[in-house]
Amino acid sequence: MEHQTHITLPKGSIEKTTTTLNIGPTHPATHxxxxxxxEVDGERVVSTEQxxxxxxxxxxxxxxxxxxxxxxxxxxxxxxCSSPINNMGWHITCERFLKLDLPKRVDYLRVIIMxxxxxxxxxxxxxxxxxxxGAYTGFLYVMQYRELIYEIYEExxxxxLTTNIGRIGGFERNFTNTAFTKLEKFLNEYPKVLKxxxxxxxxxxxxxxxxxxxxxxxxxxxxxxGFTGPNLRAxxxxxxxxxxxxxxxxxxxxxxxxVGTTGDNYDRxxxxxxxxxESISIIKQAYQKIQEFKGAEAEVYHADVPEYYLPKKEDVYxxxxxxxxxxxxxxxxxxxxxxxxxxxxxxxxxxLGFYLISxxxxxxxxxxxxxxxxxxxxxxxxxxxxxxxxxxVVTMSSLNLIAGELxx
Amino acid sequence: xxLSNETIQNQLIEKFGDQVLNFSTVSGILSxxxxxxxxxxxxxxxxxxxxxxxxxxxxxxxxxxxxxxxxELVVVYHLHNFSENIRLRYSVSTSINETAVFTxxxxxxxxxxxxxxxxxxxxxxxxxxxxxxRILNVDEMDYFPLRKEYPLEDQTRIDKDDEMFGRG
Numbered sequence: 311m312e313h314q315t316h317i318t319l320p321k322g323s324i325e326k327t328t329t330t331l332n333i334g335p336t337h338p339a340t341h342x343x344x345x346x347x348x349e350v351d352g353e354r355v356v357s358t359e360q361x362x363x364x365x366x367x368x369x370x371x372x373x374x375x376x377x378x379x380x381x382x383x384x385x386x387x388x389x390x391c392s393s394p395i396n397n398m399g400w401h402i403t404c405e406r407f408l409k410l411d412l413p414k415r416v417d418y419l420r421v422i423i424m425x426x427x428x429x430x431x432x433x434x435x436x437x438x439x440x441x442x443x444g445a446y447t448g449f450l451y452v453m454q455y456r457e458l459i460y461e462i463y464e465e466x467x468x469x470x471l472t473t474n475i476g477r478i479g480g481f482e483r484n485f486t487n488t489a490f491t492k493l494e495k496f497l498n499e500y501p502k503v504l505k506x507x508x509x510x511x512x513x514x515x516x517x518x519x520x521x522x523x524x525x526x527x528x529x530x531x532x533x534x535x536g537f538t539g540p541n542l543r544a545x546x547x548x549x550x551x552x553x554x555x556x557x558x559x560x561x562x563x564x565x566x567x568x569v570g571t572t573g574d575n576y577d578r579x580x581x582x583x584x585x586x587x588e589s590i591s592i593i594k595q596a597y598q599k600i601q602e603f604k605g606a607e608a609e610v611y612h613a614d615v616p617e618y619y620l621p622k623k624e625d626v627y628x629x630x631x632x633x634x635x636x637x638x639x640x641x642x643x644x645x646x647x648x649x650x651x652x653x654x655x656x657x658x659x660x661x662l663g664f665y666l667i668s669x670x671x672x673x674x675x676x677x678x679x680x681x682x683x684x685x686x687x688x689x690x691x692x693x694x695x696x697x698x699x700x701x702x703v704v705t706m707s708s709l710n711l712i713a714g715e716l717x718x
Numbered sequence: 719x720x721l722s723n724e725t726i727q728n729q730l731i732e733k734f735g736d737q738v739l740n741f742s743t744v745s746g747i748l749s750x751x752x753x754x755x756x757x758x759x760x761x762x763x764x765x766x767x768x769x770x771x772x773x774x775x776x777x778x779x780x781x782x783x784x785x786x787x788x789x790e791l792v793v794v795y796h797l798h799n800f801s802e803n804i805r806l807r808y809s810v811s812t813s814i815n816e817t818a819v820f821t822x823x824x825x826x827x828x829x830x831x832x833x834x835x836x837x838x839x840x841x842x843x844x845x846x847x848x849x850x851x852r853i854l855n856v857d858e859m860d861y862f863p864l865r866k867e868y869p870l871e872d873q874t875r876i877d878k879d880d881e882m883f884g885r886g
Contacts, residue, residue: 363854370839371863375870406745533774533800536828547800554803651745652777652796652807663777665796678779680796688831717854 328356331699335364339703341438342713346690346702353699358691362684366717373677377642378404378618379478381677386472388681389715392431392658393473394423394463399655402557403664404478407651408618413610415603416480417559418596422493423466423475424558424655425589425596429500430459431658432540432582432589435710439579440511442707443520448510455503458496465489479619480612493597501590508583518576525693525705526574535692536685539660541709544581545573551656562599563592575701575708582710617644642672659683659710681715721802723748726770733763747796749807757793757810758820764797764806765825772797772806775822778832780840782814784866790814791840795822812842814865821847839864 319325334345345361369384376384385396398420405412433456437449460470465488467475476482511517527537532545542549550567552560568584570577603610612619616635625632638644648670654663660682669675686709693709694702723743730738730750738760740751752760764772777796784790789811797806812819821844822829833844834853841862844850852859861868 363852363856366854368863371870531827534827536775536826549800554800649744652747652805653745654776661776663796665777665779665794667781676781678777680777684831684835685828688827 327351335361339442339706341707342711343717344706344711344713348699348702350699355694355697355699355702358694358702360687360690362687363717365713369679369718370677373674376673377639377644378646378674379639380642381674382476383472383474385679386474387714388679388718389431389658389662389683389712390471391434391710391712392427393471394427394475395431395655395657396662397473397475398424398558399653399657399662400664401476401478402655403651403653403666404618406653407649407666407668408478408615408647410479410613410615410618412480412613413607414559415600415607415610416612418562418600419481419485419611420476420558421560421563421596422593422600423463425593426459426462426496428656428658429586429589430456431710432586435659435707436511436579436582437507438707439521439575439704440517442704443517445510445514445517448507452503452507455496455500458492458500462489462492462496465492477612477619479615480610482620484609484611490597493593497590497594497597501587504583504586504590512580512583520701520704521575521579521708523572524575524697524701525578525708526572527689527693528573531689531692532573532686535689537660537689538682538686539657540581540585541573541578541660541686543568544570544577546571551654551661555654557653557655563595565592575704578708645670645672646674654680657682659712659715660686679718681718683709683711684716684718687711687716721769721799721804723804726804726806729767729770730760730763733767734760744807747805747807749809751809751811754793754810754812754819757808758822758825760808761795761797761822761825764808770799771801772799774798774800775826775828775832776805778822778829778836780836780842780864782840782865786811788813791817791842793819793836793842817841817843818845819843820845821850823847838862841865 328349328351331348331350334340335343343364346358348358349356372384373381382397382400385400386393388396433452437452440448463473464470465486467473527545529545529547532542546569548567548569553567565588568581570581620639621632621635626636646668648668650667652663652665654661663680665678666674667676693705726748727741737756738750738752742749764770776798779794781792782790791814792809792811794809819842821833823833833847836842837850838852838855839862
């Protein structure tokens with residue numbers, strides 16, 4: 311029998327066989343402000359067009375009017391799942407640009423904070439992949455450890471999500487004993503929980519069937535698309551900024567760079583999971599090294615750079631010089647040297663780069679953020695084409711797309 | 719043999735002669751410039767020449783120098799050779815009145831959105847780009863906001879009546 315359509319189309323018209331589906335800008339499955347205009351054939355994705363920019367805040371323009379220390383709060387709002395890495399990345403860029411030397415203890419404290427941030431970032435990403443494949447338990451269970459990480463941030467800088475942690479030249483205050491106690495608690499309890507979390511997913515048949523073979527990419531394509539971080543490593547390229555261009559004394563630590571083979575959602579999950587174990591090991595080594603400092607060295611938490619590091623408040627009230635520096639720093643009256651620098655750190659989802667150009671003024675002449683997820687989100691269409699719509703949702707969350715970083 | 723900044727510089731000069739210029743090492747990264755007409759030739763040579771193999775485009779962005787007459791806009795490419803772990807900075811400049819630069823998106827898929835971003839903020843017209851339209855700003859915007867001629871709003875202005883944000 312011939313196929314009958316109940317709508318009679320005008321003569322000569324071409325019948326559209328696909329459906330246009332608009333997902334986002336706000337949709338429970340996208341975990342952030344992302345819009346995708348998809349063409350779907352049944353449940354298969356034919357093509358998609360990503361629209362970005364819904365929370366663009368012109369950070370690069372704002373930065374052109376701010377002295378260096380006022381740019382740190384802007385970097386908080388890039389990848390807000392791991393703000394401390396962004397903060398440290400910015401401080402390290404400034405310190406490299408100004409050629410400041412930092413005491414080892416500051417480097418190690420920074421490593422602790424950055425690795426905690428990496429754990430909290432990967433933890434969110436992996437547990438959200440779990441949520442999108444139908445397993446809410448893992449997400450809720452690990453939240454209490456993210457909470458513990460946030461409490462450690464709170465001890466150090468006073469805030470939790472947008473941390474503004476550290477200063478150019480070091481930290482705003484020394485780590486308190488409470489901070490170290492909480493860190494010890496975290497180091498004691500978290501590995502066990504992470505193992506449980508891994509057991510919940512890694513060999514779970516439902517999870518494996520949802521994630522294996524979906525959203526995969528070859529190493530060549532991933533490189534061409536500018537992938538970095540766990541997503542690139544899942545495709546089998548062992549590029550890690552911490553190893554290739556060590557910053558903050560990462561060369562003093564012994565850790566592995568986990569890699570995958572197929573670059574699919576499952577490999578991305580495994581790579582992130584393995585990285586969390588490496589992060590725990592790095593934190594342990596750093597904590598060990600910090601405890602080995604003796605005497606005055608054990609109390610150092612910032613470098614001696616009066617031009618950029620705010621003096622103590624009691625000195626500001628009693629000493630002329632401190633008062634002058636305080637005023638000059640707060641009012642942003644320090645002239646920067648001329649020059650330019652590109653400096654990168656390994657962020658939660660890839661190489662987070664800062665390209666700073668100074669013309670000798672008080673603010674950057676130009677500051678460009680290399681945001682890893684802006685660059686690799688381009689590959690989304692290629693990753694999901696021909697797959698099921700439900701796999702596209704999982705792919706999106708396993709890429710660890712953070713709208714704040716994407717839109718800058 | 720390990721690749722060094724000098725080797726790269728010599729190889730580039732050997733290939734392109736005096737078309738590549740202004741070599742300098744800025745904070746450890748070799749930087750150089752060329753005219754915008756040969757940007758694709760330079761990028762392709764850096765990509766395909768086996769001894770150089772700059773196959774990873776780390777970053778692409780624009781810069782506006784309003785005082786450089788005839789070369790107000792600059793496109794900066796940051797390239798990376800992973801196996802030798804060496805970075806390279808390459809830039810081409812263009813006049814603000816004639817902003818055409820060839821697209822690198824055929825060589826690097828990653829350049830696609832980065833060029834759209836550069837177009838969006840600086841108005842650099844990438845010739846041959848598959849989909850050159852605004853990416854972060856609204857489509858209706860009729861200027862290029864990161865150019866220096868558009869300053870940020872003066873924070874002390876008083877003519878604006880805006881109760882929501884504490885003015886007026």
